[in-house]
Amino acid sequence: MDKFHGWTVSTKPLHIGLILSVILILASYRIVTYYHLTNVGLIMGVFALGIVQALLQLVFFMHLGLENRPYWYMITFLFTALIVLIVVGGTIWIMSNLNYHLMP
Amino acid sequence: MKAFPDMYHDQYSRTIFGFWMYLLTDFILFGTFFAVYAVLRKSVLGGTPPDVLFELPYTLWQTLILLGSAYTIGMGGAFAHRKQASKAMLFFGITFLLGVLFLGLEGRELARFIASGNSWQNSAFLSSFFTLVGTHGAHILFGLLWMVLILISVAQDGITAQTLRRLTCMRMFWQFLNILWVFVFTIVYLMGEIQ
Amino acid sequence: MFGRLSEQALKHDWIEYMAGGSMVLGGLVAFLLITYYRKWGTLWKEWFTSVDHKRIGMMYLVVSFVMLFKGLVDAGMMRGQQAFACGESFGYLGASHFQQIFTAHGVTMIFFVGMGVMFGLINLVLPLQIGARDVAFPVLNNISFWLFTFSGMYIFVSLILGFFAGTGWSCYPPLAGLKYNPGVGVDYWLWTVQISGIGSMLSGINFLVTILKMRCPGMTLRRMPIFVWAILATMILVVFAFPILTATIAMLSTDRLIDTKIFTADYGGSPMLFINLFWAWGHPEVYILVLPAFGIFSEIVPVFSKKRLFGYTSMVWAIVAITVLSFIVWLHHFFTMGAGANVNAFFGIMTMIIAVPTGVKIFNWLFTMFRGKIQFTTPMYWFLGFVLIFTIGGMTGVLMSIPAADFQIHNSLFLVAHFHFVIIGGVLFGFFAGFTYWFPKFIGFKMNESFGKVAFWFWMIGFVVAFFPLFILGFMGATRRMDHYSVSAWQPLFVVAALGAILIFIGVGFQVLQILATIKERKRNRDTTGDPWDGRTLEWSTSSPPPFYNFAMTPEVKTRDPFWEMKRSGVRATQEYEEIHMPKNSAVGFWIGLFSFICSFGVIWWMWWLAALGAVGILAAIITRFYVKDVDYHLSKEEVKRLEEKGSP
Numbered sequence: 001m002d003k004f005h006g007w008t009v010s011t012k013p014l015h016i017g018l019i020l021s022v023i024l025i026l027a028s029y030r031i032v033t034y035y036h037l038t039n040v041g042l043i044m045g046v047f048a049l050g051i052v053q054a055l056l057q058l059v060f061f062m063h064l065g066l067e068n069r070p071y072w073y074m075i076t077f078l079f080t081a082l083i084v085l086i087v088v089g090g091t092i093w094i095m096s097n098l099n100y101h102l103m104p
Numbered sequence: 105m106k107a108f109p110d111m112y113h114d115q116y117s118r119t120i121f122g123f124w125m126y127l128l129t130d131f132i133l134f135g136t137f138f139a140v141y142a143v144l145r146k147s148v149l150g151g152t153p154p155d156v157l158f159e160l161p162y163t164l165w166q167t168l169i170l171l172g173s174a175y176t177i178g179m180g181g182a183f184a185h186r187k188q189a190s191k192a193m194l195f196f197g198i199t200f201l202l203g204v205l206f207l208g209l210e211g212r213e214l215a216r217f218i219a220s221g222n223s224w225q226n227s228a229f230l231s232s233f234f235t236l237v238g239t240h241g242a243h244i245l246f247g248l249l250w251m252v253l254i255l256i257s258v259a260q261d262g263i264t265a266q267t268l269r270r271l272t273c274m275r276m277f278w279q280f281l282n283i284l285w286v287f288v289f290t291i292v293y294l295m296g297e298i299q
Numbered sequence: 300m301f302g303r304l305s306e307q308a309l310k311h312d313w314i315e316y317m318a319g320g321s322m323v324l325g326g327l328v329a330f331l332l333i334t335y336y337r338k339w340g341t342l343w344k345e346w347f348t349s350v351d352h353k354r355i356g357m358m359y360l361v362v363s364f365v366m367l368f369k370g371l372v373d374a375g376m377m378r379g380q381q382a383f384a385c386g387e388s389f390g391y392l393g394a395s396h397f398q399q400i401f402t403a404h405g406v407t408m409i410f411f412v413g414m415g416v417m418f419g420l421i422n423l424v425l426p427l428q429i430g431a432r433d434v435a436f437p438v439l440n441n442i443s444f445w446l447f448t449f450s451g452m453y454i455f456v457s458l459i460l461g462f463f464a465g466t467g468w469s470c471y472p473p474l475a476g477l478k479y480n481p482g483v484g485v486d487y488w489l490w491t492v493q494i495s496g497i498g499s500m501l502s503g504i505n506f507l508v509t510i511l512k513m514r515c516p517g518m519t520l521r522r523m524p525i526f527v528w529a530i531l532a533t534m535i536l537v538v539f540a541f542p543i544l545t546a547t548i549a550m551l552s553t554d555r556l557i558d559t560k561i562f563t564a565d566y567g568g569s570p571m572l573f574i575n576l577f578w579a580w581g582h583p584e585v586y587i588l589v590l591p592a593f594g595i596f597s598e599i600v601p602v603f604s605k606k607r608l609f610g611y612t613s614m615v616w617a618i619v620a621i622t623v624l625s626f627i628v629w630l631h632h633f634f635t636m637g638a639g640a641n642v643n644a645f646f647g648i649m650t651m652i653i654a655v656p657t658g659v660k661i662f663n664w665l666f667t668m669f670r671g672k673i674q675f676t677t678p679m680y681w682f683l684g685f686v687l688i689f690t691i692g693g694m695t696g697v698l699m700s701i702p703a704a705d706f707q708i709h710n711s712l713f714l715v716a717h718f719h720f721v722i723i724g725g726v727l728f729g730f731f732a733g734f735t736y737w738f739p740k741f742i743g744f745k746m747n748e749s750f751g752k753v754a755f756w757f758w759m760i761g762f763v764v765a766f767f768p769l770f771i772l773g774f775m776g777a778t779r780r781m782d783h784y785s786v787s788a789w790q791p792l793f794v795v796a797a798l799g800a801i802l803i804f805i806g807v808g809f810q811v812l813q814i815l816a817t818i819k820e821r822k823r824n825r826d827t828t829g830d831p832w833d834g835r836t837l838e839w840s841t842s843s844p845p846p847f848y849n850f851a852m853t854p855e856v857k858t859r860d861p862f863w864e865m866k867r868s869g870v871r872a873t874q875e876y877e878e879i880h881m882p883k884n885s886a887v888g889f890w891i892g893l894f895s896f897i898c899s900f901g902v903i904w905w906m907w908w909l910a911a912l913g914a915v916g917i918l919a920a921i922i923t924r925f926y927v928k929d930v931d932y933h934l935s936k937e938e939v940k941r942l943e944e945k946g947s948p
Binding site: 072079080083086087090091093094095097098100101102 | 571572575576629
């Protein structure tokens with residue numbers, strides 16, 4: 001039974017994913033409520049925790065990364081992530097430049 | 105030229121991949137809403153700012169409930185693949201209840217905002233918030249409706265090729281919504297606390 | 300009960316009455332003819348509910364041709380107005396009517412002609428070229444078609460009830476917002492684009508999965524025809540760009556419906572955000588329109604040069620480069636909005652770079668022709684016309700990619716000329732070439748060549764006469780979307796442009812004659828072999844038209860240009876037939892389309908009970924389909940044998 005199929009019927013990845021996600025959620029919650037952030041580093045840290053959790057869930061819950069060739073799921077996912085980064089990042093860059101140049 | 109298997113022989117693989125592509129389009133859709141939120145979140149216009157408006161402990165509970173439901177639906181999917189229909193239905197059923205709870209909590213929160221003069225009509229910040237969170241909630245609602253339909257068909261037919269495809273798509277959809285919520289929680293609620 | 304629908308909605312000027320009236324008349328005539336010849340049953344069972352990609356493709360083309368006619372009428376009206384409306388004269392169209400015309404012209408041509416003809420051809424050809432029996436999700440294919448068709452109805456409905464948007468096809472807020480345009484016009488625009496956009500996105504997923512998962516054995520990615528590569532790239536663009544449009548339009552809708560403040564000029568909203576997001580979709584959209592045309596030419600040029608395509612690998616890389624780059628150029632649509640030098644410079648440079656892969660493709664086609672045995676058939680004429688026209692259009696695009704230059708000519712007629720050169724030269728000429736090329740395959744006989752060539756010359760010369768003056772006018776300071784102007788020096792050029800439009804209409808007339816002559820000569824031009832052009836790809840290995848199941852036996856492929864190879868090496872089909880598993884027709888697409896129309900109509904006119912009815916209808920259609928068990932059937936070996944030997948339907 002190949003790795004992908006194994007993970008489809010197995011419940012262990014789900015247990016691992018759940019525990020790790022709970023830890024990450026509580027950690028980021030704690031950081032924000034306890035430290036009342038203004039520190040950019042902490043902000044980045046919280047954001048990074050979110051990304052890590054999303055990736056964890058993609059692997060442990062949705063089995064991303066376990067397929068055989070051709071890696072269509074991974075390729076399409078990476079492309080999507082790229083487009084989201086371009087559109088969101090590009091929008092923020094463009095709009096903040098507009099805001100700066102067109103401020104009264 | 106030789107004869108080869110018919111176009112139905114790998115219907116599972118095609119359907120699941122097609123559904124994955126749909127989820128990716130949803131990812132871009134939400135990405136656009138996040139972009140709008142990122143741009144408009146400062147336009148509070150003297151209204152209640154996010155760190156006062158949001159109740160983080162409440163949202164934490166919502167988050168954990170949705171996470172739990174992503175776990176239970178994963179369990180349901182695993183049992184479906186093992187062809188254990190009743191266990192699968194049990195876990196999908198628990199997921200449904202957790203989903204209803206999540207939606208109820210969210211509805212209560214949004215109603216509270218509206219009642220306190222913080223509806224989408226009051227500022228661009230609130231509009232972008234309601235759009236993002238509202239679209240997520242609408243997806244959850246459709247997911248719940250879909251879950252009912254699927255559970256009925258599983259109750260009637262058990263785990264067949266068709267119901268297995270549908271259960272798998274349902275699971276992917278639900279877990280995807282949970283991943284989106286991770287971003288909503290992080291970017292909207294947690295970062296809302298930051299001033 | 301009737302929301303904001305009142306007799307006021309029926310009030311129009313005499314031109315709109317004529318247009319609406321002739322449309323109703325035309326529809327009535329069609330309805331009566333179908334009833335008289337008792338064809339409703341056939342239409343419903345064999346066409347409207349069909350999940351056969353070939354039938355769906357033809358239906359797309361029929362709808363697109365009707366839309367093309369409407370779009371050309373709009374164009375003619377605008378040319379007529381601008382030829383006269385100088386100085387003292389104000390022409391025959393009022394300003395608000397003119398605004399609706401250029402808006403409808405854009406929406407019709409881009410969404411319903413550009414997308415429609417390409418999706419039609421893709422539907423027809425793609426499964427055959429990869430050796431498949433149908434697309435990945437045949438019922439979804441049908442749903443997409445009906446979403447496309449019903450959403451297009453608003454262009455016509457607006458001639459009778461209410462009015463269409465007057466904002467331009469890009470519908471910018473705050474003009475398109477609730478405050479400045481509270482009427483139904485913008486709402487028509489929103490729902491037309493939204494519903495057809497969803498149809499397109501579903502087709503995108505469908506064709507993408509088809510290409511990645513349903514290629515016949517032996518057809519690796521690197522053995523796919525370039526047409527298929529082009530469609531793969533196009534569908535990637537569709538899948539990843541359309542959600543941006545869906546989200547953006549949804550937000551404009553909520554701004555208008557429930558008073559959100561996202562793109563408003565007050566309450567902290569940002570109309571510039573709309574422009575940014577719209578074009579983040581809008582730029583990939585223009586590549587969605589043109590890439591299939593590039594794919595079509597990659598099929599046609601080798602066949603009519605009797606030489607394999609030059610530079611297959613570089614063609615693929617060019618397509619991939621265009622796909623990726625098209626996501627990072629979108630700001631060139633609004634250099635003048637004020638994002639500053641750094642931002643403008645980045646996007647300007649990216650725009651210049653994206654011209655390179657396109658240039659590679661053009662050279663590859665020309666190199667294919669070099670030392671080939673050229674047959675100057677009508678498709679080749681369209682290709683050669685494309686090379687000239689599209690190249691001029693492309694070069695003017697690179698000119699505008701320099702922000703400093705663009706500041707002078709943004710939104711001038713220079714821009715209008717640029718995009719017409721690339722869209723008509725690229726998309727439309729590509730479609731005409733592909734239509735002529737594949738016509739024998741799907742209809743069974745070749746098109747008339749003489750009328751085709753005459754039509755081409757009228758189009759070619761007419762187009763240059765109609766649009767070249769616009770480059771000059773743009774440099775002279777003429778902006779787009781003008782219903783009137785005072786600079787008398789411009790008028791001669793507008794008159795020339797109007798004459799060009801007349802030449803184009805004559806060209807269209809010859810195309811109609813071409814179709815009539817084609818039908819008249821069908822027995823003489825019948826394609827009995829399935830391979831009228833000595834083709835290279837798998838669709839030519841089937842009969843003309845192909846059997847509904849496409850291939851009795853799935854082909855196995857060993858090289859590029861597999862059919863060419865099969866002919867050279869003398870591969871013969873074995874006689875071992877197998878059972879064929881086919882999907883059944885379904886009405887769910889029609890119902891979803893119809894109820895989407897009803898629901899959106901209710902929302903537009905504030906008839907909430909109707910909107911609810913429509914929404915319930917959509918849900919009911921989906922739920923009913925969910926529980927349908929009888930979705931497919933089998934053709935036994937004997938039946939397949941019988942169909943194959945009789946020389947199929």
